Amino acid sequence: MSGFDPGRIRADFPILGEFIHGKPLIYLDNAASTQKPRAVIEATSRVYEHDYANVHRGVHTLSQRATDLFEGAREKVRAFINAGSDKEIVFVRGTTEAINLVAQSYGRANIGAGDEILITAMEHHSNIVPWQLLCQQTGAVLKVAPMNQAGELILDRFELSERTRLVSVAHMSNALGTLNPVKRIVELAHGRGVPVLLDGAQAVPHGAVDVQALDCDFYAFSGHKLYGPSGIGVLYGKAKLLDAMPPWQGGGDMIRMVTFERSEYNTLPYKFEAGTPDIAGAIALGAAIDYLQGIGMEAIAEYEQRLLHYATEKAKAIRGLKIIGEAAEKGAILSFTLEHVHPHDIGTLLDQLGIAVRAGHHCAMPVMDFYRVPATTRASFACYNTFEEVDALIEGVQQIIEVFG
Amino acid sequence: MFDEIRDLYQEVVFDHNRNPRNFRVMEDATRKIDGFNPLCGDRITLYIKVNDGIIEDVSFQGSGCAISTASASLMTEIVRGQSEEQAHEWFELFHRITTGQDERASFEELGKLAVLAGVRAYPARVKCATLPWHSLEAALKNEAESVSTE
Ligand SMILES: Cc1ncc(COP(=O)(O)O)c(C=O)c1O
Numbered sequence: 001m002s003g004f005d006p007g008r009i010r011a012d013f014p015i016l017g018e019f020i021h022g023k024p025l026i027y028l029d030n031a032a033s034t035q036k037p038r039a040v041i042e043a044t045s046r047v048y049e050h051d052y053a054n055v056h057r058g059v060h061t062l063s064q065r066a067t068d069l070f071e072g073a074r075e076k077v078r079a080f081i082n083a084g085s086d087k088e089i090v091f092v093r094g095t096t097e098a099i100n101l102v103a104q105s106y107g108r109a110n111i112g113a114g115d116e117i118l119i120t121a122m123e124h125h126s127n128i129v130p131w132q133l134l135c136q137q138t139g140a141v142l143k144v145a146p147m148n149q150a151g152e153l154i155l156d157r158f159e160l161s162e163r164t165r166l167v168s169v170a171h172m173s174n175a176l177g178t179l180n181p182v183k184r185i186v187e188l189a190h191g192r193g194v195p196v197l198l199d200g201a202q203a204v205p206h207g208a209v210d211v212q213a214l215d216c217d218f219y220a221f222s223g224h225k226l227y228g229p230s231g232i233g234v235l236y237g238k239a240k241l242l243d244a245m246p247p248w249q250g251g252g253d254m255i256r257m258v259t260f261e262r263s264e265y266n267t268l269p270y271k272f273e274a275g276t277p278d279i280a281g282a283i284a285l286g287a288a289i290d291y292l293q294g295i296g297m298e299a300i301a302e303y304e305q306r307l308l309h310y311a312t313e314k315a316k317a318i319r320g321l322k323i324i325g326e327a328a329e330k331g332a333i334l335s336f337t338l339e340h341v342h343p344h345d346i347g348t349l350l351d352q353l354g355i356a357v358r359a360g361h362h363c364a365m366p367v368m369d370f371y372r373v374p375a376t377t378r379a380s381f382a383c384y385n386t387f388e389e390v391d392a393l394i395e396g397v398q399q400i401i402e403v404f405g
Numbered sequence: 406m407f408d409e410i411r412d413l414y415q416e417v418v419f420d421h422n423r424n425p426r427n428f429r430v431m432e433d434a435t436r437k438i439d440g441f442n443p444l445c446g447d448r449i450t451l452y453i454k455v456n457d458g459i460i461e462d463v464s465f466q467g468s469g470c471a472i473s474t475a476s477a478s479l480m481t482e483i484v485r486g487q488s489e490e491q492a493h494e495w496f497e498l499f500h501r502i503t504t505g506q507d508e509r510a511s512f513e514e515l516g517k518l519a520v521l522a523g524v525r526a527y528p529a530r531v532k533c534a535t536l537p538w539h540s541l542e543a544a545l546k547n548e549a550e551s552v553s554t555e
Contacts, residue, residue, distance in 0.1 A: 021409060340423075342470035344445050345414075348530060352410050361446050374446035374468050403407055404419065404471075
């Protein structure tokens with residue numbers, strides 16, 4: 001493979017030089033949050049040192065500069081996911097807020113008692129609870145499409161009914177790594193005139209996403225899992241839908257004209273951006289996108305697939321290790337359990353070796369229930385991880401098995 | 406290997422994890438309580454049989470990490486045969502040492518509990534060690550059906 005050099009990428013991430021318990025950090029908790037390249041860190045300090053003021057309101061130079069950078073970041077996001085217009089890019093706090101926005105704005109306007117919202121058995125809590133809240137408010141019903149033991153959706157049983165009003169599905173599962181057949185799901189739903197929200201929190205960092213090719217109606221993701229800062233995220237929505245939706249929160253920026261009798265709402269996307277946004281966060285997210293495009297999402301996807309394959313083969317050779325999530329189409333996540341060793345013990349002991357993994361239910365308790373495990377250990381990879389780090393993980397797991405006897 | 410963490414993962418912990426004591430359902434329990442740590446999904450069901458203010462029998466079931474299993478197992482050994490008041494004092498002592506509020510407690514005083522004192526250096530794991538004890542405390546107080554470490 002040409003051009004892809006993890007060594008060079010690693011040099012861009014200052015934190016990868018840290019030592020944990022005297023050992024070089026091996027960061028394998030990327031599904032929870034990724035580390036930040038220098039480009040993102042510097043973009044953040046550059047804004048505050050040179051370009052910071054509030055956006056969309058001042059006539060002064062700095063406000064104009066901040067606004068240009070902020071809107072420039074929106075354009076970068078648009079291009080990154082190939083949205084048709086930057087009016088369709090709403091800045092939010094993260095995936096969670098994006099989904100809540102759709103539930104409360106689109107949902108309350110279009111979903112009523114007895115109507116159904118269809119999700120899947122592998123959703124993150126943030127793609128479950130906002131719908132449960134909506135159901136409590138409206139009397140709508142939450143339906144769950146099943147998966148098989150490998151952690152793949154059973155498409156034959158992905159059933160929309162006469163009452164289905166919205167489908168909301170993870171593009172990639174954070175607990176299992178499963179990449180869902182989202183294009184097919186969109187076709188199925190659109191066949192019945194039902195819009196689709198895709199939770200892209202996990203998918204976006206691992207490969208190119210084209211919202212127009214997917215034809216999804218909403219797409220949500222978080223900056224902090226995409227090598228950008230926390231506190232900023234994106235809701236993409238088709239302009240036609242966003243236009244018809246009522247505002248979610250009220251305040252400054254989202255209005256055009258206010259009297260005490262009534263207010264006239266601003267145009268897209270500002271209608272959904274009440275209050276001062278995370279200005280520096282959005283700009284730094286733009287820097288993260290520039291950084292990733294410099295490497296190439298295709299190259300990242302290809303490299304991470306090789307890492308995942310390598311890690312999977314090695315893990316399978318360990319006796320007593322069970323991989324949780326063996327979908328044919330997977331992103332770079334290896335979730336597993338060990339016979340006789342609890343994930344929390346694995347997490348603490350790997351940490352002693354400088355290896356950061358997640359141990360727990362990964363905000364997907366229904367997935368844990370499905371596999372009848374209290375928790376799993378999850379190693380999740382990013383473009384800066386190496387084959388040597390996978391070796392260290394595997395060796396660490398073997399040592400743990402040994403001390404537990 | 407793992408030398409630096411032997412203060413937490415001592416042989417005693419491994420031993421109690423492999424062979425937890427009093428790990429059984431108690432049919433004639435006078436009180437039963439479910440403990441749950443929502444952070445990690447650990448669950449424990451604690452059974453006690455109290456007669457005349459004395460804990461005549463105590464046992465547990467559930468799935469948890471080595472720290473919580475060993476803690477529960479050691480706890481059953483410690484409080485069995487003790488009065489409710491004594492058991493409560495053990496709870497208080499354990500709570501103080503695991504949260505680092507009492508670093509002076511001598512090893513004689515701590516007895517078997519000394520094994521778990523090391524957990525205070527690992528804040529992320531303190532709740533694993535305290536879950537069984539919180540469950541016991543709730544059972545002694547005859548509180549609601551389940552407790553949670555949150
Ligand atoms: C699939 C999925 N959806 C949603 C979220 C929530 O993202 P955030 O916490 O950034 O809002 C996560 C993050 O863990 C996730 O993995």
